[in-house]
Amino acid sequence: MDKNLWFLAIALVVVFLSIAGIRLFQSNADLPSPTPHSIVTTFKDNPQTSRAFTWYTTSPSAETILQLVAAPGITDFNRNDVISISGTTSTIDTGKGVMQGVHKVHATNLAPGTRYSYRVGSRADNGWSPPAEFETEAARTSEFTFINVTDSQGKKDLDFELWGNTLTKAFETFPDSAFVVHNGDLTEDPENESGWFSFFDRAQTLLRRYPLMPATGNHDEIDGNAERFLSHFNLPENGAKSSNLGTSYSFDYGPAHFVYLNTESKVKKQTEWLKADLAATKQTWIIVALHHGPYGGNQNDAVLDKWVPLFDEFGVDLVLQGHNHEYSRSYPLKGNQIVKDGDGTVYVVTNVAGSKWNKKKDDQFYHAVHFQNGKPMFAGIRISGDRLLYAAYDIDGEKLDTFTLKK
DSSP states (O other): OOHHHHHHHHHHHHHHHHHHHHHHHHHHHHSOOOOOEEEEEEOSSOTTTOEEEEEEESOTTSOOEEEEESSTTOOOOOSTTOEEEEOEEEEEEOSTTOEEEEEEEEEOSOOTTOEEEEEEEOSSTTOBOOOEEEEOOOTTOOEEEEEEEOOOOOSSHHHHHHHHHHHHHHHHHSTTEEEEEEOSOOSSOTTOHHHHHHHHHTTHHHHTTSOEEEOOOTTTSBTTBOHHHHHTOOOOOOSOTTSOTTSSEEEEETTEEEEEOOTTSOHHHHHHHHHHHHHHOOOSEEEEEOSSOSSSSSOOHHHHHHTHHHHHHHTOOEEEEOSSOSEEEEOOEETTEEOOTTSSBEEEEEOOSSSOOOOOOOOOTTEEEEEOOSSOEEEEEEEETTEEEEEEEETTSOEEEEEEEEO
């Protein structure tokens, strides 16, 4: 055989085997498996006495079981004191006819201020997740810290590696944090399950331990459809009835009341619920989380018109925003005017937790701090009695902004 033809034949064989290998890998990856992935814990009810969990499997028929025990460091769940709780299983088409199991459990009647060991999954072979831990809120909590991030969105696994590194640095900087507030746009395309897989996988150790409470962004709900986003979280359903359940909600933690709003649809219809929710709270601090906010570069006029007057009326202290992909912090504002400290609401965009930065927008009258550093950022927010201390850092650990609110 001619030497050139010989090399051509070898090359064709190599290409064929490569393609076959890829197809085999893809086929095996799609085979039904009860092994849990994309595990995340959230608040759904009282953080002192309950905790919610969500995970996916490639086996829609797999069981949905949470096993937990009120002791840290447990790896053997064949104990008499282990509690088993069954949850709900549903299926979702993640594209090209690939069906995944969506598994959700809500554990209630837990003890406040208690650390639990747990695992999720099923009794099938390879059906359990690795053991993890979580801790319920202590009774009469007067001080706590939480982390704020936004816009982790990406397409490739490498994009979400940056997100995982950002969250890891956040917890290294604020190791006593109780949970995470995410201001939306978790992934680039909610219909792309590989993006969701990487989002959870790159931060899996932290997301199995600390609740991740997300706001709904324009890359999470598109044209009123938030099904894929909501399938990945077990969230409170006490929000506006006009919105997709889980895209608006509220909860209390310590002396703070957290309100989550959906800026992507039904803004006007959420206003009535928002007013009733704010009027009902007796907490010292009120913190709002939303995606496309009224102050922060590219403003949301509907939110400015409908919700900001309620923020003013009920004394909202802090509004955490996303969407603008830059760092922005306002002076205290009320009635669309700058007011003295303690008399208005501060609005913040904590840049991004991923890799998609926008060019810095024009400075506005309300800007106290405004910049684009081109690095992922996060903030740690500590509430202690009548003080709230906010500090923003970049992924390298440099502190870039800080302020204090007082009651």
